[in-house]
Amino acid sequence: MPVSGLTAWQALFDHGRLQAGQTVLIHGAAGGVGSIAVQLAKRVGATVIGTGRAHNRDVALDLGADAFVDLENDRLEDVGEVDVVLDVFGEEIGVRSAGLVRAGGTLVTIAAPPEFEPRYGRSVFFVVEADRAQLTRLAALVREGSLRVPIGSRHSLEEVPKAFAAGRQGGGKPIIVVAEP
Structure with missing residues (x-):
């Protein structure tokens, strides 16, 4: 939980500046980083669209995703515009995701520096940093049952x-x- 949790936290809040009422697209929503990001985004009042393979749909929805896109069978572009994209895959998925970022939004990636910038938004590539205060908050959420680590x-x-x-x-x-x- 420490690395995945800090990565999700920093991606959404430090770099993506996610706020209540916004829409976030979280790739790999059933994975280590994605599963925590889904829960944190819902906790602040965002609309969450998760992605992944079909067999991960139920996990992502159970964690709180409002919708799920099967990257092998659904059209990612049908999602429409979002305020924040959390990209854990890079490559083609990252390039296609840049086109979904609405004006003023952010593409946050942990995979590699983005190959394509959002037209009217920004992109951020980062590597997680140790942060005691954030980790303390995450641990408290786990202890109180507000954050599940699958x-x-x-x-x-x-x-x-x-x-x-x-x-x-x-x-x-x-x-x-x-x-x-």
Whole structure:
């Protein structure tokens, strides 16, 4: 949660300047950064459009996304204009997303410096920075139950290679159980 949470926080609020009433497009809405970004954006009163693969739709909607775009079967351009885009993919998705940023909006990417600038907005590429105050706020949200960190599969210490051999599957972080309480 620390790196994903700080990345989501800084992308939305420090760089994207997301506010209540705005619309945000969050790529990878069921992933590590995206799952936290969806919840934080909803918490401040934004309309959230999540994206990803079809099998991640229910996870993104359960986390609070108002709508979901299947990047393999739906047209991203049908989303319309948004105030903030959080791009975790870059490449073609990042280029196509730049065209969705409304005047005065922001494309925030953690993938790579953007290849295409929004016509009347701005783009920001950043690498997460440690921030004790932000991390403290995130931890408090988790403790009070306002922020969920999706948990995926559970594995014993002996199963670590198996746990990560399948690669990213979405639906939560794999947990390695070192010892049962």
